[in-house]
Amino acid sequence: MRLRIFVLAGIILASPAAFSAVHNKPESSSAERDIHSLPLKPAELYRLKAKVRKALRNSLGIEAPVFITALHDLDGVTWVEIPVSEGSVRLRLDPNADADLMDAVFIVQPSIVATEQAEYFQEVLAKLHAPGKILALGQVKSQGDSVRRMQLWVQQGADESARTMLQLERRGRAWSLVPYRYNEAAFRELAGQVATQAALDLTTSFEQPWNRLGALEVTLKSNQLQPKTFDFVSYDDSPIGFDIQNEKQLSLPPLVSDNVPYVTINPTTGAIRAELFN
Numbered sequence: 001m002r003l004r005i006f007v008l009a010g011i012i013l014a015s016p017a018a019f020s021a022v023h024n025k026p027e028s029s030s031a032e033r034d035i036h037s038l039p040l041k042p043a044e045l046y047r048l049k050a051k052v053r054k055a056l057r058n059s060l061g062i063e064a065p066v067f068i069t070a071l072h073d074l075d076g077v078t079w080v081e082i083p084v085s086e087g088s089v090r091l092r093l094d095p096n097a098d099a100d101l102m103d104a105v106f107i108v109q110p111s112i113v114a115t116e117q118a119e120y121f122q123e124v125l126a127k128l129h130a131p132g133k134i135l136a137l138g139q140v141k142s143q144g145d146s147v148r149r150m151q152l153w154v155q156q157g158a159d160e161s162a163r164t165m166l167q168l169e170r171r172g173r174a175w176s177l178v179p180y181r182y183n184e185a186a187f188r189e190l191a192g193q194v195a196t197q198a199a200l201d202l203t204t205s206f207e208q209p210w211n212r213l214g215a216l217e218v219t220l221k222s223n224q225l226q227p228k229t230f231d232f233v234s235y236d237d238s239p240i241g242f243d244i245q246n247e248k249q250l251s252l253p254p255l256v257s258d259n260v261p262y263v264t265i266n267p268t269t270g271a272i273r274a275e276l277f278n
Contacts, residue, residue: 040071052080052091054099060217064224084219085110091216103209104216112196112222113137121152121168124175130166132156136193136272138186140167147171149178151186153194153272165270182267188227190272191250195261196222198274203256214256221255229253230263238262239277 040048049068056062070081072090079090087108094100111118118134125131132154140149148170156162167180196218203214233251235244242249242264252261259276266272 040068048080051093051099052082055091055093055101056220058099059101059213060220062217062220064220079105081107084216085223086115087219089216089219101213101216104212106212106215109215110219112193112200121150124168125152125154125166128175128177130154130156130177132164132166135163135197136190138183138189140183141185149183151180151183151190151270153190153270163271165272167270180270182265182270185227187248187265187272188230188250190265191230191252191261191263191274192222192225192227194272194274195252195263196225196255198261198276199255199259202259202276217257218255221253225252233262240275 045068048071049066052066052068053064056064056066066082068080069083069088072079072081077092078095079092081088081090084106087106087110089104089106091101092103092105094102113134113136117137121134121137122132132152133156134152135155136153138151140151150168152166152168154164154166156164165180167178168175169178170176199218199222200215203211203218205211206214230250230252233249235242238249240262243266246268247264247266249262249264252263254260257278259278261274261276263272263274
């Protein structure tokens with residue numbers, strides 16, 4: 001059965017009609033054998049949705065609507081399943097508190113770059129004999145012509161020194177590699193993605209279950225980022241500093257706890273980096 005979905009506040013919400021379809025879908029994976037779907041009446045569903053929203057606000061500081069796709073029992077522990085962007089996550093609420101999260105386990109971790117976009121441009125790069133993993137991408141705004149331009153932050157080797165900024169241009173159906181030229185709109189898009197990755201990397205240093213809760217916080221907050229609202233930072237106001245002669249820097253809203261992302265770019269080369277400051 002195909003789900004109908006709506007996008008609201010950066011979180012994918014399934015329609016009420018889809019709830020019963022997902023809720024009653026049998027678990028087929030061997031890893032899911034100990035998970036049992038639990039019945040949920042409409043009134044109980046309404047109260048549970050309100051409790052999940054409150055838990056997200058209390059535990060992660062996130063105000064967002066949710067839609068519950070399933071309720072599971074795993075070894076006597078109740079988990080609430082909700083969709084998040086391209087993925088889905090199971091939440092464990094604290095049974096001894098009004099509304100607090102105890103844990104969060106992604107069933108499918110959403111990609112920072114939309115999966116279809118990343119796969120498409122990786123194929124384009126391979127055909128242009130410049131293969132690499134897409135780490136972030138941004139679109140150069142139209143200059144009044146029919147040419148489409150994309151900027152890609154790409155990993156082309158084993159370590160960070162192999163990261164480079166590539167620019168693609170499409171005329172008609174054919175893409176080609178062209179020299180990189182700085183574009184503010186593209187930088188703002190790229191900044192949100194590299195900041196998200198930096199925040200996710202930070203959560204891996206947290207103790208359990210805070211690492212998983214941190215990853216959920218980053219994922220939900222990154223969905224609400226608005227690139228146009230990012231602020232350019234002066235050299236005097238930057239807590240981490242940058243090369244004022246050769247670089248530009250943006251500050252973004254915190255994505256995990258009070259850690260503020262600062263994203264810096266070299267407009268000549270396109271080299272970009274994200275750092276977190278608390």
